[in-house]
Amino acid sequence: MHAMQYEVTLPADYDMDVVRARVARVGHALDDWEGLGFKAYLMRERGVWGSPVNQYAPFYLWNTVRGMNSFLWGGGFQGLSDDFGRPVVRQWTGLAYDEGGAAGAPARVAVRERRPVPEGAVAGEAAEEAVRETARLAVRDGAVCAAAAVDTARWELVLFSLWAGDTPEADGDVFRVLHLSAPERARLPRGRQW
Known part of the structure; x- marks a missing residue:
């Protein structure tokens, strides 16, 4: 499992309805993308949820590197680059994934x-704690799913979770989910990834 995200930061006075309309127009394009666990089409608005x-800032969980590479190099990513410029694409190696109690609900x-x-931290202990945190997030009320991954170039952990309601029980940056493409979500490996 591989996690991936890019962020397109827009001007403070940008009409975010442009983003909503873009996702409504093209969001379905990855609904059957081979190798994709899910893509959450995410948006933050200045002043909303802090x-x-x-x-x-779409967030992806990939089942296969081939699927991810097909998206990046085979044309899927080019449309975003044409519209907004080519952003930095962050990637993390998967540590854990769990479905939540609200797994069947829309995110x-x-x-x-x-x-x-x-x-100075023991890397294995930090990874094990991220696995435990993923499991704790997944059992909270309203959790659709939760994942943890690590970028070993920056030694940075990312905890990501999807929620059925507007009041998530997790800390971090909060995003509105505009669309969820999840062609192979059921195939994402559960639990610890090593």
Whole structure:
């Protein structure tokens, strides 16, 4: 499992209905993408849920590197680059994934928490704690799913969760889910990834 996200930060006075309309127009394009666990089309609006920015920031969980590479190099990503410029694409190696008690409900909100693995920390212990945190998030009321991943170039953990309601029980940056493409979500491996 691989996690991926890019952020397109937009001007403070940007009409975010443009992003909503874009997702309504093209969001279905990945609904059957081979190798994709899910893509959450995410948006933050300045002043909503404490966001300091307007931002379009899709988050992906990939079952296969082939699927991810097909998206990045085979044309899927080019449309975004044509519309907004080519953003930095962050990638993390999957540590854990769990379905939540609200797994069958539509995801309305997402929460992403990025945290460093401190210098001197035992990396394996930090990874095990992220696995436990994923399981704790998944059993909270309203959780659709939860995942943890790590970027070993930056020694950064990311905890990501989808929620059925507007009041997620998680800490981090809160995003509105505009669409969820989940062609292979059922195939995402559960629990610890090693």
